[in-house]
Structures are given as C-alpha cells and as structure tokens.
Amino acid sequence: MNVPADPPVAGLPGDMISSKAGVAWPGLPSSGRHLIALAVQFQLEQSQWWSPERIAEHQYHQLGLLIRHSAQTVPYYRDLFRRVGFDAAKTVTPETWRRIPTLSRRALKQHFQTLQSNAVPEDHGAVRSFDTSGSTGAPVFVHKTELQRFFWLTNTLRDHLWHKRDLSATMASIRIFDNPAEAAYPQGVSSSRWGESSAMFATGPGHSLNLETKVHLQVEWLRRIRPAYLLTHPSNLAALARYCLDHRISMPFLRGLRTMSETLRPEVRDLCRETWGVEIVDLYSTEEVGVIAIQSPVADELLVQAETILVEVIDEQGQPCPPGRVGRLVVTPLHAFALPLLRYEIGDLAEAGGRAACGRGLPVLARLLGRERNMVRLPNGHRHYPSYHYFMTGFDQVMQFQIVRKTVQLLEVRLVVRSALSPDQENELRARVHERFDYPFDVQFVYLDEIPRAPSGKYLDYYSELKEDA
Numbered sequence: 001m002n003v004p005a006d007p008p009v010a011g012l013p014g015d016m017i018s019s020k021a022g023v024a025w026p027g028l029p030s031s032g033r034h035l036i037a038l039a040v041q042f043q044l045e046q047s048q049w050w051s052p053e054r055i056a057e058h059q060y061h062q063l064g065l066l067i068r069h070s071a072q073t074v075p076y077y078r079d080l081f082r083r084v085g086f087d088a089a090k091t092v093t094p095e096t097w098r099r100i101p102t103l104s105r106r107a108l109k110q111h112f113q114t115l116q117s118n119a120v121p122e123d124h125g126a127v128r129s130f131d132t133s134g135s136t137g138a139p140v141f142v143h144k145t146e147l148q149r150f151f152w153l154t155n156t157l158r159d160h161l162w163h164k165r166d167l168s169a170t171m172a173s174i175r176i177f178d179n180p181a182e183a184a185y186p187q188g189v190s191s192s193r194w195g196e197s198s199a200m201f202a203t204g205p206g207h208s209l210n211l212e213t214k215v216h217l218q219v220e221w222l223r224r225i226r227p228a229y230l231l232t233h234p235s236n237l238a239a240l241a242r243y244c245l246d247h248r249i250s251m252p253f254l255r256g257l258r259t260m261s262e263t264l265r266p267e268v269r270d271l272c273r274e275t276w277g278v279e280i281v282d283l284y285s286t287e288e289v290g291v292i293a294i295q296s297p298v299a300d301e302l303l304v305q306a307e308t309i310l311v312e313v314i315d316e317q318g319q320p321c322p323p324g325r326v327g328r329l330v331v332t333p334l335h336a337f338a339l340p341l342l343r344y345e346i347g348d349l350a351e352a353g354g355r356a357a358c359g360r361g362l363p364v365l366a367r368l369l370g371r372e373r374n375m376v377r378l379p380n381g382h383r384h385y386p387s388y389h390y391f392m393t394g395f396d397q398v399m400q401f402q403i404v405r406k407t408v409q410l411l412e413v414r415l416v417v418r419s420a421l422s423p424d425q426e427n428e429l430r431a432r433v434h435e436r437f438d439y440p441f442d443v444q445f446v447y448l449d450e451i452p453r454a455p456s457g458k459y460l461d462y463y464s465e466l467k468e469d470a
Contacts, residue, residue, distance in 0.1 A: 401414065
C-alpha cells in the first residue's frame with residue numbers, strides 16, 4: 001500500500017519551509033534542490049568577503065574548465081583557438097585570456113549553430129532556448145541549461161538577503177510578458193509566493209502586471225494590492241513617481257523599490273525619494289548571461305557576481321580600464337556549457353570601480369552608461385555618450401522626454417508635458433542639448449501624449465534613425 005508523503009510544513013511567514021512531518025521550526029529542507037541552494041548561499045556568504053586576488057584565482061580555475069569544454073565540444077571555439085594559437089590545455093591567466101578575441105552580438109547571431117556545444121554535461125539539466133530582442137528589436141538567441149537558471153535564482157536570493165527584505169511581505173513586479181494578454185490589467189497574475197528564488201521560504205504573496213498597462217492603471221493596481229516591494233524598469237518607475245507626485249498620491253505601504261533592464265539615472269532615485277520616501281536597489285542582468293551585478297547594500301555602486309560571471313571593462317585597445325575609466329563591458333558566464341559565451345561584448349559601457357565601499361572583495365562597477373549603440377556619432381566622426389543625468393532639471397512641466405536622430409544634422413526632442421514650454425524655455429533646452437551632445441545640432445521639439453516604447457518594452461532616452469548608426 002502506497003502512503004502519500006506528508007506535505008511540506010510552512011512555519012510563520014519568512015520561515016524556511018520544512019520537509020519533515022510535524023516539524024515547522026527550525027525548518028528542515030529536503031535533500032534536493034532547496035538543500036543545494038542553501039549550500040550555495042553558504043558558500044557565497046564566505047566568498048564575497050575574500051580578497052579580490054582569491055576571488056580571481058577561483059574565477060580563472062572555473063574558467064579553465066569552461067575553456068577546455070569549449071575547445072573539445074564547440075566547433076566555433078575549436079577553430080578560433082587554433083587560429084589565434086590559444087592552448088586550451090594550459091592554465092589560463094588574465095594575460096593569455098585577453099588573447100581570445102571578444103564575441104560581438106553580431107557574431108553570436110552569425111555563428112549561432114557552431115557556438116553550440118555538442119556534448120553538454122547531462123547533470124547540468126535540460127537545455128532551453130532564450131532570446132532577447134534588445135532595444136532595436138533584433139533578436140539574439142542563446143541556449144542555457146537548468147544549472148544556469150539555478151545560478152540566476154541563487155543570485156536573486158542573494159539580492160533579497162543582502163538588502164534584508166522582509167520575506168513575509170508582498171512583492172509586486174511590473175514587467176514585459178511575451179504574451180500581451182498575460183498578466184493583463186485589472187487582475188494581473190498572482191501567486192501565494194514570491195517566486196522560485198525564495199521557494200524554500202514561506203514568503204508573502206507575489207503579484208505581476210504587464211508593463212504595457214497605462215501608468216494611471218498601474219497606480220490603481222498598486223494601490224489595490226499594496227505591495228511592500230516593487231520591481232520594474234527605471235523609466236516606468238519614473239513615470240509612476242511623476243504621476244503620483246502630480247496627483248498627490250501617496251503609497252505608504254512601499255518599503256523598497258527594485259529596478260532592472262535599463263540604466264538607472266540618479267535623478268530617478270531622487271524622484272522616488274521625493275515622491276514616496278523610498279530607496280531604489282538596482283540589479284544588472286541580461287537574458288543572454290543572467291545576473292551580472294547587484295547594487296551594494298551600503299552604496300549605489302554595483303557589485304559583480306564574480307562567483308558566476310567574469311566581467312571586464314576594456315578600453316579601445318582591449319586593455320583593462322583602471323578605476324574611474326569608462327570602457328566597454330565584456331562578460332563571460334562561468335557555467336554556460338550549452339552555448340559558451342567567452343568574452344561576450346553585450347554592448348554596454350560602464351565605469352570601472354575600485355574597492356567596494358562595503359568591504360566585500362567582489363569587483364565593482366561604479367556606474368553604467370547604457371548601450372554603446374546609443375552613443376551619438378557627430379558629423380566630424382567623433383563618438384561619445386551624452387549625459388542625461390538631471391537633463392530636465394528646472395523643466396518641471398516635462399514628464400518624459402526622448403531624443404531621436406532624424407538626419408545627420410537634426411535631432412527631434414519628443415516631450416510629454418503638463419504644459420508646453422515657452423519660447424525662452426525651448427531655447428534654454430536647445431542650448432542644453434547642444435551642451436550635452438557637444439555639437440550645435442538643429443533641434444526640433446515635438447509634443448506627444450505618450451512616448452512610444454521600443455520593441456523590447458523599454459523607453460529609450462536616445463536613438464538614431466540613421467542607417468550608419470544601426
């Protein structure tokens with residue numbers, strides 16, 4: 001006779017879920033996935049305090065395993081290593097590592113078939129295909145194992161623990177869904193739990209809403225479910241804060257804000273403090289590689305998740321940038337055995353940081369500047385990344401802006417406003433555009449009811465319609 005197993009026992013909200021009948025506290029996890037997740041968290045708690053040298057030593061040891069796997073099972077890298085004279089059997093060092101050319105998004109799309117491993121380790125779990133459209137809507141496909149997803153969830157849990165979130169509280173997210181009808185207003189989708197990353201804990205409920213929902217309806221939804229924590233894109237969060245500020249809507253239930261998927265500007269932090277008195281915690285990730293960096297518990301800087309990813313900030317000559325210097329971001333997920341991405345250029349610019357303010361040994365990204373393809377190319381051939389920090393300071397009637405390169409000489413400044421700018425204000429803003437772009441472009445103002453989203457669902461501060469900038 002088969003006797004059904006007793007269900008897991010949940011203790012009080014925030015407690016660990018126990019697998020033993022009649023035992024709620026202390027929680028005793030099962031010997032499966034939850035126990036492994038806790039074992040990894042224990043290791044992460046130790047390794048984050050190691051010296052940068054010790055962390056790098058472990059990174060390069062893991063990297064050597066990935067390189068040997070790539071040489072043996074990935075046609076693209078087998079040919080590449082032979083072509084550049086890279087010996088995958090030797091111990092890898094930072095100097096020999098930089099002999100491997102970077103992998104661009106274009107190369108990933110062009111060589112997608114030969115970049116796939118023909119012998120993925122079985123115990124890494126099922127292999128799934130993922131795509132990311134990016135700001136331009138051009139899809140990039142990758143294959144990832146269940147192990148990679150596990151590490152994504154592990155880093156998400158670390159984020160919760162670092163920032164001491166109350167697991168018994170309500171979590172909400174407003175994000176893009178593949179199916180526009182999914183998580184649609186007015187109900188969205190709800191769960192009794194936050195999600196997989198905290199599945200070993202008895203959390204509060206989780207709610208999600210489609211990002212395509214109008215801002216005023218998002219506000220109504222938030223006031224109805226009353227979350228303690230909200231996760232969404234920075235541009236959407238700014239739109240929510242401005243709406244609440246304009247309509248004098250308070251949300252005293254909010255304790256913390258989380259942002260993802262876009263560059264977080266300092267003025268958005270200021271706006272949320274002014275509107276709700278709540279701080280933002282930023283998380284930097286991409287669909288291709290997973291979690292890259294998490295905001296420090298004590299500062300605005302981003303700490304690289306070095307146990308699962310190797311991050312480089314390199315200059316035009318391909319050399320490492322010193323702290324304070326801006327360069328191109330190159331990333332290598334250390335457990336991507338289905339489709340290895342060795343020295344993958346994700347297209348972002350970042351400022352290299354020094355030692356972490358919190359004392360952890362993890363590498364630091366002082367700030368993110370955004371996509372390299374959103375840099376402006378001046379008529380004289382120079383390229384640079386305009387600063388939009390506090391771009392609209394003093395223009396209180398502007399709720400949202402976007403700058404579009406229409407021709408070589410013309411910029412279209414799209415504005416969503418409470419009231420139109422006066423001629424003097426337009427002249428002042430035109431001068432500010434010239435100063436930030438470092439060029440006397442022709443500037444045309446266009447007033448809109450709403451800024452359209454990019455195919456990725458994001459709001460873009462700037463993009464170019466010129467073919468040569470695509």
